[in-house]
Amino acid sequence: xxxxxxxxxxxxxxxxxxxxxxxxxxxxxxxxxxxxxxxxxxxxxxxxxxxxxxxxxxxxxxxxxxxxxxxxxxxxxxxxxxxxxxxxxxxxxxxxxxxxxxxxxxxxxxxxxxxxxxxxxxxxxxxxxxxxxxxxxxxxxxxxxxxxxxxxxxxxxxxxxxxxxxxxxxxxxxxxxxxxxxxxxxxxxxxxxxxxxxxxxxxxxxxxxxxxxxxxxxxxxxxxxxxxxxxxxxxxxxxxxxxxxxxxxxxxxxxxxxxxxxxxxxxxxxxxxxxxxxxxxxxxxxxxxxxxxxxxxxxxxxxxxxxxxxxxxxxxxxxxxxxxxxxxxxxxxxxxxxxxxxxxxxxxxxxxxxxxxxxxxxxxxxxxxxxxxxxxxxxxxxxxxxxxxxxxxxxxxxxxxxxxxxxxxxxxxxxxxxxxxxxxxxxxxxxxxxxxxxxxxxx
Amino acid sequence: xxxxxxxxxxxxxxxxxxxxxxxxxxxxxxxxxxxxxxxxxxxxxxxxxxxxxxxxxxxxxxxxxxxxxxxxxxxxxxxxxxxxxxxxxxxxxxxxxxxxxxxxxxxxxxxxxxxxxxxxxxxxxxxxxxxxxxxxxxxxxxxxxxxxxxxxxxxxxxxxxxxxxxxxxxxxxxxxxxxxxxxxxxxxxxxxxxxxxxxxxxxxxxxxxxxxxxxxxxxxxxxxxxxxxxxxxxxxxxxxxxxxxxxxxxxxxxxxxxxxxxxxxxxxxxxxxxxxxxxxxxxxxxxxxxxxxxxxxxxxxxxxxxxxxxxxxxxxxxxxxxxxxxxxxxxxxxxxxxxxxxxxxxxxxxxxxxxxxxxxxxxxxxxxxxxxxxxxxxxxxxxxxxxxxxxxxxxxxxxxxxxxxxxxxxxxxxxxxxxxxxxxxxxxxxxxxxxxxxxxxxx
Numbered sequence: 028x029x030x031x032x033x034x035x036x037x038x039x040x041x042x043x044x045x046x047x048x049x050x051x052x053x054x055x056x057x058x059x060x061x062x063x064x065x066x067x068x069x070x071x072x073x074x075x076x077x078x079x080x081x082x083x084x085x086x087x088x089x090x091x092x093x094x095x096x097x098x099x100x101x102x103x104x105x106x107x108x109x110x111x112x113x114x115x116x117x118x119x120x121x122x123x124x125x126x127x128x129x130x131x132x133x134x135x136x137x138x139x140x141x142x143x144x145x146x147x148x149x150x151x152x153x154x155x156x157x158x159x160x161x162x163x164x165x166x167x168x169x170x171x172x173x174x175x176x177x178x179x180x181x182x183x184x185x186x187x188x189x190x191x192x193x194x195x196x197x198x199x200x201x202x203x204x205x206x207x208x209x210x211x212x213x214x215x216x217x218x219x220x221x222x223x224x225x226x227x228x229x230x231x232x233x234x235x236x237x238x239x240x241x242x243x244x245x246x247x248x249x250x251x252x253x254x255x256x257x258x259x260x261x262x263x264x265x266x267x268x269x270x271x272x273x274x275x276x277x278x279x280x281x282x283x284x285x286x287x288x289x290x291x292x293x294x295x296x297x298x299x300x301x302x303x304x305x306x307x308x309x310x311x312x313x314x315x316x317x318x319x320x321x322x323x324x325x326x327x328x329x330x331x332x333x334x335x336x337x338x339x340x341x342x343x344x345x346x347x348x349x350x351x352x353x354x355x356x357x358x359x360x361x362x363x364x365x366x367x368x369x370x371x372x373x374x375x376x377x378x379x380x381x382x383x384x385x386x387x388x389x390x391x392x393x394x395x396x397x398x399x400x401x402x403x404x405x406x407x408x409x410x411x412x413x414x415x416x417x418x419x420x421x422x423x424x425x426x427x428x429x430x431x432x433x434x435x436x437x438x439x440x441x442x443x444x445x446x447x448x449x450x451x452x453x454x455x456x457x458x459x460x461x462x463x464x465x466x467x468x469x470x
Numbered sequence: 471x472x473x474x475x476x477x478x479x480x481x482x483x484x485x486x487x488x489x490x491x492x493x494x495x496x497x498x499x500x501x502x503x504x505x506x507x508x509x510x511x512x513x514x515x516x517x518x519x520x521x522x523x524x525x526x527x528x529x530x531x532x533x534x535x536x537x538x539x540x541x542x543x544x545x546x547x548x549x550x551x552x553x554x555x556x557x558x559x560x561x562x563x564x565x566x567x568x569x570x571x572x573x574x575x576x577x578x579x580x581x582x583x584x585x586x587x588x589x590x591x592x593x594x595x596x597x598x599x600x601x602x603x604x605x606x607x608x609x610x611x612x613x614x615x616x617x618x619x620x621x622x623x624x625x626x627x628x629x630x631x632x633x634x635x636x637x638x639x640x641x642x643x644x645x646x647x648x649x650x651x652x653x654x655x656x657x658x659x660x661x662x663x664x665x666x667x668x669x670x671x672x673x674x675x676x677x678x679x680x681x682x683x684x685x686x687x688x689x690x691x692x693x694x695x696x697x698x699x700x701x702x703x704x705x706x707x708x709x710x711x712x713x714x715x716x717x718x719x720x721x722x723x724x725x726x727x728x729x730x731x732x733x734x735x736x737x738x739x740x741x742x743x744x745x746x747x748x749x750x751x752x753x754x755x756x757x758x759x760x761x762x763x764x765x766x767x768x769x770x771x772x773x774x775x776x777x778x779x780x781x782x783x784x785x786x787x788x789x790x791x792x793x794x795x796x797x798x799x800x801x802x803x804x805x806x807x808x809x810x811x812x813x814x815x816x817x818x819x820x821x822x823x824x825x826x827x828x829x830x831x832x833x834x835x836x837x838x839x840x841x842x843x844x845x846x847x848x849x850x851x852x853x854x855x856x857x858x859x860x861x862x863x864x865x866x867x868x869x870x871x872x873x874x875x876x877x878x879x880x881x882x883x884x885x886x887x888x889x890x891x892x893x894x895x896x897x898x899x900x901x902x903x904x905x906x907x908x909x910x911x912x913x
Contacts, residue, residue: 049619049767056686059815060618062807157616163768165616172615173600173608175503176492176788243499307753307774324492324785325606328775331750332768342767345619359802364505372502 032065032352035095037117038107039072039079042131042158045341046105047082050348057345061352068101069094073108096120103351105344106130115139122146122154127360129347131158131340137232137248140239141373148365153354155347160233161186161316163339164332165346169320170240171363177322179241181281183470184318185311186233188335189216189224190256190276194299195312198264198273204257216314216335226255227297230278237318238280238295244376246295252381254298263391263463266434269419270389272301273309277468283379292377294384301389302470309470319470382443387416387467390437390445392452393430393460396423400457401433407455411448414438430459436467475508475795478538480560481550482515482522485574485601488784489548490525493791500788504795511544512537516551539563546794548787549573558582565589565597570803572790574601574783580675580691583682584816591808596797598790603676604629604759606782607775608789612763613683614806620765622684624724626913627761628754629676631778632659632667633699633719637742638755641707641716647700659757659778669698670740673721680761681723681738687819689738695824697741706834706906709877712862713832715744716752720911726822735820737827744832745913752913762913825886830859830910833880833888835895836873836903839866843900844876850898854891857881873902879910 034050036043050057050065058064069089072079079088095101096117104121106128108114115135121128123146130136136143136159147154157167161184170179185191189211196207208225211217223229231251239246256276267274278297285291302309307329311317316334321327333339354360365372394400401420408415417436437445449462477493479486493500493508501507512532515522522531538544539560547564549571551557558578564571566589573579579586579602590597600610604627613622628634632654639650651668654660666672674694682689699719710717721740728734745752750772754760759777764770776782797803808815837843844863851858860879880888892905 045767053619053621056621057619060807163765163771165612168611168616169608172793173611173786173789175792176496176500177785178496178499305753310748310750310753322606322785324488324781326776326779326782328606328773330771330773332771336769338767339769342620342765343616346616349618350615353805353807354800354802357797357800357802357805359797359800359805362796362800362802362805364503364796 030063030356032061032063032348032355033100033102034065034067034105034348035098035101036067036070036105036107037092037095037114038109039070039083040107041337042340042344043070043107044079044082045337046107046344049341049345051082057349061349062356063352065348065352068098071095092117096124101126102355103127103129103348105348106132107344108132109134111135111138118143119146122150122152125150125152127153127351127355129155129344129351131156131344133159133229133232133236137235140236141245144365148361151361153351153360155351157347158340158343160236161318161334162336163342164316164318164330164334165343166237166318166330167240169330170237174320174322174325177324179282179320180323181279181321182237182241182318183277183279183308184237184316185275185308186278186316186318186334187224187230187276188314188316188333189221190230191311191316192216192314193225194256194259194274194276197259197261198268201261201265203261204259225257227253227276230276230297234278234280234295234297238293239373241280241320242282242293242376243373244293245373246376250293250378251295251297256299259299262432263465266391266432267301267389270301270417270436271304273304274299274301274465275308275470277302277308277470279468292379294379296381296384298466300466300468300470302468306470382441382446384442385439386442387439388437388445389465389467390435391463392433392435392458394433395457395459396431397457400455403455403457404433404452407448407451408435411444411451413440413444413448473506473799475504475506475791475798476543476545477508477510477548477791478541478544479510479513479548479550480535480538480557481552482513482526483550484780485783485787486513486550487522487525488780489550489787492784492788494525500792504792505799506795508791508795511541514538535560539567544569545798546570546572546791548791549575550787552577554578554581561586562589565593565595568593568595570596570794570798572598572787572794574599574787576602576672576675576679580678583679584688587808591804594804596794596803598794599679600790601783601786603679604761604777605779606785607759607761607773607777608786609680609761609773610683612773613680617763617765617768620767622725622763623766624722624764625680625684625761626720626722626751627680627759628718628751629721629759629761629777630667630673630719631757631759631776632664633673634754634759635659635757636668637699637702637717637719640702640704641711644704644708646704647702668700670696670719673719673740677721677723677738677740681736682816684723684763685725685736685819686816687736688816689736689819693736693821694738694740699742702742705875706908709834709875710744710832713744713860713879714747716747717742717744717908718751718913720745720751720913722911735822737822739824739827741909743909743911743913745911749913825884825889827885828882829885830882831880831888832908832910833878834906835876835878835901837876838900838902839874840900843898846898846900847876847895850891850894851878854887854894856883856887856891
């Protein structure tokens with residue numbers, strides 16, 4: 028076959044550079060595995076001053092997206108610019124011009140995926156996005172293809188490497204949040220503005236995409252109940268260890284049973300949780316990611332690997348190029364129906380209100396060492412139906428004026444009741460500082 | 471589209487029954503995800519007396535493979551009979567009749583895969599086999615598609631659930647091999663003849679298939695150096711625990727560096743090994759399987775799940791049916807080039823001789839408590855260049871005539887030298903029973 032697969036790149040940061048390196052270094056094996064060579068026509072960059080001569084030839088470099096979007100020879104547009112705009116307009120233009128698209132843009136897909144997949148279907152082209160969720164871990168392929176015959180009951184993951192790096196440092200080295208965050212920034216894991224990584228926003232984008240595929244429902248990021256890791260302390264990490272647990276930022280999606288066997292609402296949450304050290308997710312440390320899938324037929328399945336980083340992510344981009352290229356060569360674009368992800372086919376599905384969630388909690392109450400305080404806390408817990416499984420009161424240092432820590436692990440309780448308990452306890456006299464509540468999961 | 475995907479099943483044991491159940495129970499979602507319904511034309515069974523009316527309609531049931539192989543309407547033949555023959559002849563006939571094939575037959579693919587993939591390519595049809603290796607774990611898709619852009623440096627796995635169940639029982643409950651094997655048979659994990667599971671043969675078939683895909687080389691099962699678990703004892707499990715290790719049956723494939731950057735030989739091994747309890751593979755217990763892949767760009771990636779069992783395996787069969795069906799609907803059969811697996815394209819590759827392997831060992835010497843025995847053993851180790859990292863001599867029970875156990879953990883040594891050491895020590899006086907040698911891996 029004399030065909031060549033012609034590609035245009037929009038964005039040339041670390042993932043773009045990695046993509047070009049793989050296309051260059053693995054050209055022979057890629058051609059063999061795809062059945063045709065991949066030619067990079069244009070690379071559209073933003074920063075005119077950055078040197079790129081090691082991966083981009085002068086005639087390939089452009090600063091005008093039109094050089095890719097307006098080129099009728101380009102078969103596949105690789106969008107690595109990130110963010111909602113102008114990336115969204117570029118992807119729309121590409122699809123409308125009957126070009127297939129490969130993207131790593133989780134934000135765009137979480138917010139506008141349904142519309143974009145619909146566009147791809149209308150135009151008979153592919154929109155692939157393995158690199159958008161968990162970098163090198165092939166979780167999109169697994170959900171879309173390996174599990175095409177199964178029903179996903181639940182998924183749970185560590186899907187943000189930056190926050191996992193921070194939590195691992197806090198846990199293993201006893202660091203405070205701000206110190207661990209500074210280390211993550213030094214190591215190149217956290218951006219100058221790390222908000223989306225640490226406030227759970229990035230994880231909620233990824234969960235939106237994963238849950239859309241897993242449960243076949245039309246979902247948006249605001250369907251996910253989100254809590255970040257900014258308020259976690261080294262003290263809570265130490266306490267977690269005393270209970271044989273570590274703290275992880277978990278993204279959880281579950282299909283709850285409804286009445287009479289009908290599917291109930293989805294339970295979609297991103298939050299820190301204390302999980303047992305024996306859980307397979309507990310050993311997923313540093314910048315690693317992991318996704319645990321519970322299939323009705325498959326049973327449990329865990330995928331672990333680097334969820335970010337130039338090379339793992341670029342690897343997924345190029346594997347998508349091979350897959351989309353195979354479709355182009357066999358005139359089979361759109362061979363994987365978009366029915367699982369496009370708004371034209373998916374119904375909205377009810378999502379459980381955060382306060383309705385029933386689960387276990389770690390509660391920490393910093394109290395003044397005065398008679399009756401503990402009894403009053405226990406009274407409030409009882410009044411709000413929060414059953415105590417385990418209580419631990421630190422021994423008091425004689426003469427110290429430091430607060431004493433009381434930690435309670437609860438049995439299952441409604442989130443709403445936990446919140447009421449916290450605000451009620453905060454009004455008691457003898458409480459030295461605001462109580463802390465972190466979820467317990469068996470993961 | 472009015473098209474229907476027509477399927478014929480050869481074999482109707484537990485996986486066949488599971489396949490039919492999924493096709494029946496998930497018919498609506500399968501039709502949506504594939505884009506057309508799947509119709510089972512015929513199910514060819516062996517045992518005429520087994521009741522199957524819950525999944526097979528009377529008019530579907532047949533005992534003549536010709537009803538599937540000779541039916542021009544059948545698009546995809548699902549081969550679930552297992553073994554080399556008659557399964558091999560059936561698959562050949564199906565491919566020659568331009569039918570795509572989905573199979574779970576690892577033995578057949580390990581022995582004759584190259585020929586069969588070549589046939590599939592010649593006839594422009596698909597030969598899919600996700601269920602042949604690690605049941606529900608989508609490792610074939612990951613190697614063939616997700617890693618199409620990468621080079622695999624090494625892979626390491628626990629790929630036989632029966633032996634892993636036995637080892638887990640021995641390790642956790644202190645059971646002897648024969649008792650744990652009986653438990654595995656009772657639990658339905660081990661066949662009446664468990665030879666291939668416990669002697670490493672089944673794992674070597676799976677490793678042959680995985681390594682063929684991972685390293686793009688023409689390999690056969692006899693390229694794998696194999697050792698089973700039959701000689702392991704509860705005592706060695708207990709000793710392993712004292713060194714913070716557990717014993718697992720590992721399947722390992724590595725691409726060794728050659729001279730001047732050229733690829734060297736492949737290192738392909740199946741054998742029990744002591745791995746640290748902190749290794750991600752150590753917590754893969756019971757009937758679970760796991761495959762750890764080290765990609766040049768991907769870095770480390772671990773896939774864990776049930777590697778056997780009717781439903782996980784049937785799930786992979788049906789997902790392959792969807793994938794092959796998508797190719798049929800878009801006239802894209804053969805869209806994934808067979809270049810990675812077919813003999814027409816692959817070269818043989820040198821394989822390292824087992825005795826040339828350099829690695830660490832656990833050695834146990836049961837000795838009589840007499841002066842000089844230990845010194846003589848240490849002398850033999852030194853004579854054969856086997857460096858001692860750690861030595862442990864059990865305290866002797868006064869008056870007991872039981873042998874005393876001496877355990878040595880070695881630094882890296884050549885396998886050939888370990889073998890010479892063992893046979894030399896066995897000739898020493900004061901040795902109470904044959905020494906035991908098990909590999910140490912850091913996994």
